[in-house]
Amino acid sequence: MDTSYLALIIFSITTIVGLWKLFPLAGEESWKAFVPLYNFLVWLKIIKKPWWWIFLIITPGVNFLMFGIMCLLMAKAFNKRSMQEKTIAFLFGYIYLPYIASQKDTAYVGPEDISKLKPSIAREWTEAIVFAVIAATVIRTFFFEAFTIPTSSLEKSMMVGDYLFVSKVSFGAKIPNTPLSFPFAHHTLPFTENTKSYVEWFKLPYFRLPGLGHVQNNDIVVFNYPDGDTVALNYQDRSYYQICRDNNYKSLYNLPNVQIKSGYDRELQKEILTPIGKVVYRPADKRENYVKRCVAIAGDTLKILNEKLFINNQPAYQAPTMQYHYYVKTDGTEFSNKLIEDLDITDEGSGCVPISRDSTGGLMYVMNLPFNKLDQVRNLSFVKSIVPMYDSAGKYEASIFPHSPNYKWNNDNFGPLYIPKKGVTIKIDTTNIVLYNRIIVNYELNKMEIKGDKIFINGKETNTYTFKLDYYFMMGDNRHNSADCRAWGFVPEDHIVGKPVFVWMSIKEDNKIIGTRHPSGFFKKLKTSLSDPVRRARFFTFVTKDGLSKSYLTHFLVIIIGIIGFSYYRSKRKNNIVKK
Numbered sequence: 245m246d247t248s249y250l251a252l253i254i255f256s257i258t259t260i261v262g263l264w265k266l267f268p269l270a271g272e273e274s275w276k277a278f279v280p281l282y283n284f285l286v287w288l289k290i291i292k293k294p295w296w297w298i299f300l301i302i303t304p305g306v307n308f309l310m311f312g313i314m315c316l317l318m319a320k321a322f323n324k325r326s327m328q329e330k331t332i333a334f335l336f337g338y339i340y341l342p343y344i345a346s347q348k349d350t351a352y353v354g355p356e357d358i359s360k361l362k363p364s365i366a367r368e369w370t371e372a373i374v375f376a377v378i379a380a381t382v383i384r385t386f387f388f389e390a391f392t393i394p395t396s397s398l399e400k401s402m403m404v405g406d407y408l409f410v411s412k413v414s415f416g417a418k419i420p421n422t423p424l425s426f427p428f429a430h431h432t433l434p435f436t437e438n439t440k441s442y443v444e445w446f447k448l449p450y451f452r453l454p455g456l457g458h459v460q461n462n463d464i465v466v467f468n469y470p471d472g473d474t475v476a477l478n479y480q481d482r483s484y485y486q487i488c489r490d491n492n493y494k495s496l497y498n499l500p501n502v503q504i505k506s507g508y509d510r511e512l513q514k515e516i517l518t519p520i521g522k523v524v525y526r527p528a529d530k531r532e533n534y535v536k537r538c539v540a541i542a543g544d545t546l547k548i549l550n551e552k553l554f555i556n557n558q559p560a561y562q563a564p565t566m567q568y569h570y571y572v573k574t575d576g577t578e579f580s581n582k583l584i585e586d587l588d589i590t591d592e593g594s595g596c597v598p599i600s601r602d603s604t605g606g607l608m609y610v611m612n613l614p615f616n617k618l619d620q621v622r623n624l625s626f627v628k629s630i631v632p633m634y635d636s637a638g639k640y641e642a643s644i645f646p647h648s649p650n651y652k653w654n655n656d657n658f659g660p661l662y663i664p665k666k667g668v669t670i671k672i673d674t675t676n677i678v679l680y681n682r683i684i685v686n687y688e689l690n691k692m693e694i695k696g697d698k699i700f701i702n703g704k705e706t707n708t709y710t711f712k713l714d715y716y717f718m719m720g721d722n723r724h725n726s727a728d729c730r731a732w733g734f735v736p737e738d739h740i741v742g743k744p745v746f747v748w749m750s751i752k753e754d755n756k757i758i759g760t761r762h763p764s765g766f767f768k769k770l771k772t773s774l775s776d777p778v779r780r781a782r783f784f785t786f787v788t789k790d791g792l793s794k795s796y797l798t799h800f801l802v803i804i805i806g807i808i809g810f811s812y813y814r815s816k817r818k819n820n821i822v823k824k
Contacts, residue, residue, distance in 0.1 A: 255338045262286065262341025266322065269345075270352040281504050284314075291317040292355045306381050308424060309374070312337060319344060323353045377427050382426075386453070388416040389742070390468060397720030397728060398535060400565035400588070400614055401791040402464065406782065407749040410466045414743035416455030421529040422448055431530040438477040438522070442530060450528070451739040458718055459740060462561045462789050463538045467718065468739040471688060471732035472531035478521030480532075483732060486643060488521060496527065529737055535744060536718035536728050537563070537594060542665035542737075546717055548658040548730075551634040554721075564616040569633040569724040572613075576605040577626035587617055633724070645733045646678040655723070655730055663717050664734065669710040670700060679733075680709065687736045688712045713737050747792060750782035 254398070263277035270290045277283050284301055288294070291314065298624050300310045316330050322344055324333065340398075342352055384390075393406040404407075425442035426433055433439040460463055470484045473508025479487060524633065540546040544555050551568060553560040574610045579596055587598045589611060600608045606628065613621060622630055634656035637640070641654040652661070662670070664683060672680065674697050684690050688711070692701040701709065715734040720726025729735065785792040 251439060258338045258342055261344050262338075262343075265345030266290075266350075266352075269322070269350065287314060287318065288719070290352075290678075291321050293317070300378065300382070303385070303658060306378050306385075307377065313374070315341060317355060321352060321355050324349055325356065330466065338460035358474050372720055373412055381427060385412070385420065387412055388745070391535070391744070394533060395727075397722050397726035398464070398537065399567065399722045399725075401537070401563055401721045402744070403750060403779065403782070403785070405539035405751040405779075406747050407751075408744050408787065409748065410742040411745045412742045414456050415459055415465075415740055416452045418529070418719070418738070418741065419448055419451045419453070421450070421527045423448060425530075430533070431526055438480075438524075439523075442527075447527065448453055451687060452738075459538050460539060461538065461541055461544070461555065462563075462666045464535065464744050464787060464789075465538045466530040466533055466535045466741040466744060467716075467735050468528050469534045470531070470687070470735055470739055472526060473528075474523060474525055476523050478519060481728075484520075484523060486731070489642060489801050490649060500787065530735075531739070535717075536720050536726070538716050539719045540663045542663055542714035542716065543668070544717070545660050545662045546658075547660040547664060548656060550637070551632060551656040552725065561789075562615060563721050563790055565614045565723075566721045567614045567723060568627070570613055571629075571631040571633055572611045573631075574607045574609070574626045575627045575628055576601070576607050579609065580606060587620065589613065612722070616768070630734075644730055648678040650675055650678065653730075659728040664711040664713075664715040666711055666714045666753065667739075669708050669738040671707060672709050673697075673707065674699065683711070683715070683736070685711060687738075716740070744787040747782055747785045747787065752779060758773065 249469075260283070263283055264274050267277050267286065267290075268274050270606065272286050272290065276286045277607055281302075284298055285295060288297055291312075293765060297310065297314075299312070301307050303310075312334040313795040315631060316334040318337070318341060319325075319329055319333035324330070344355050388409045388411050391408055391410050393402045393404055393408070396404050417424075420564070422442040423445060424446050429441035434442045436759060450718060466657065471485060476482045476484045476487060502548065531674050540558055547554045547557075553562075578598070584596050597610045598607055600611055602608070610633065611621070621627060635654040637651050637657040639654050639657070640649060644653050644655065644658065646653075661679065664670075664680065670680070674694060677699060690701050691703070698705050699707065714737040717729045718727045718735050719730065759792050780797065781795050782792060784797040785795050787793075
């Protein structure tokens with residue numbers, strides 16, 4: 245039996261035994277202790293707390309804290325009020341309640357009347373912090389959560405340094421897989437590099453509450469990075485599986501004293517020679533948060549032909565800010581820094597790069613351009629031609645899913661690929677199994693073996709497979725600078741987090757820190773935020789399919805000033821009435 249369920253059963257039995265003995269002492273019938281949920285309502289009645297606490301008790305991530313609080317209050321109601329007794333009751337209530345019930349002198353004295361007590365400063369602060377943690381946990385688990393855009397894969401739709409709120413109710417809130425975790429931390433404890441912020445001995449199965457809708461084609465979606473189930477702690481910003489596939493990295497890790505030729509960037513040398521460190525597994529809800537555009541949903545068939553995306557043989561939607569790389573040739577005139585800035589051509593320092601000059605003096609650039617800037621660049625007097633850049637069909641890229649020579653796919657010529665749908669059965673063989681083996685083993689937790697030309701799933705030979713979950717295909721709008729499903733395959737439905745709805749702040753971050761080996765620390769981000777100019781036009785904007793709406797910052801400030809002014813007016817008017 246799974247240790248999570250075994251622990252839960254033990255805790256439940258010991259707690260019920262304690263309540264069974266304590267209920268009669270408080271004037272309640274003992275049988276009520278055995279009725280799920282109703283026993284908690286009776287418990288709340290005994291400690292004189294409101295009935296709606298029941299919703300906090302059944303909320304994952306909050307319920308363990310609430311259980312400790314209720315055990316503490318129950319102990320106080322039975323006259324166990326010393327600091328030691330309260331601490332034991334809070335931390336080990338499932339053992340302490342049966343212990344109290346077994347004592348012959350145990351008597352119900354009722355909850356402590358806090359109205360007659362003057363609370364200490366420590367108590368006031370403790371209660372305020374506990375309330376804030378509970379309220380914030382409920383909000384970020386079930387309603388919305390704050391995120392920041394870490395990479396340029398959706399530029400210009402979503403920019404590095406955008407601070408946004410993600411709606412959990414849009415697609416339905418996902419119950420945490422690991423509810424026992426440090427508040428407000430994702431997978432790593434604050435002020436540490438790789439200390440886990442959660443415990444794994446207690447886990448919950450995947451369950452999603454009803455939402456306002458389902459993921460649709462072209463929605464911008466936040467999700468847990470599927471390839472992040474296994475992580476090399478010294479290289480948390482990249483796929484561990486890709487590291488393993490890269491023979492150069494393998495050899496360098498095994499030969500730490502290898503000499504790299506002069507001329508390489510020193511930081512790159514240091515990074516390549518750094519061991520990958522400890523390799524760890526992360527549950528789905530603790531994998532990195534990514535944000536991309538959902539280009540294909542379950543049941544769709546996707547194909548990319550010469551960088552053009554097709555869904556079910558129809559041209560896919562293209563956002564006005566979608567970017568590709570182009571060869572841009574000029575008559576020899578260089579793009580000035582001011583012109584590049586005016587055109588807003590950016591992307592990790594590779595937005596506009598000169599690569600060659602021909603015999604006639606013409607200058608060739610590689611430029612990363614969104615659709616809505618193409619005509620503007622094409623109409624510049626010194627621009628002679630703009631030609632799309634893309635990898636040709638049949639060119640095999642080992643870094644592209646499914647990482648098999650049987651599928652000679654690359655970023656610009658990919659598929660056709662069927663996106664798995666829950667309940668659909670497909671034919672599988674030793675050729676196409678590379679498309680779905682990660683789904684079968686990693687996401688849907690089956691045991692699979694391939695023996696010769698035969699496939700065995702859970703010990704049985706088969707040539708079909710029926711999917712248990714829906715899957716999605718995510719891509720970045722910055723198509724040539726996006727590590728997305730083209731690199732690591734499908735996104736399972738249990739990895740979907742929510743939908744970005746509102747950008748409240750946007751700060752131009754130093755793009756050079758993107759892709760560094762360790763995530764930048766708090767103080768580095770603070771320094772960057774204070775020193776770099778802000779993008780005021782992106783403040784208080786709503787996320788749409790095409791990008792962002794207009795800024796509502798002025799409207800917000802007017803409302804705030806109005807509320808402050810009205811409150812001041814009411815307060816002054818009330819004081820005048822009292823004086824009269």
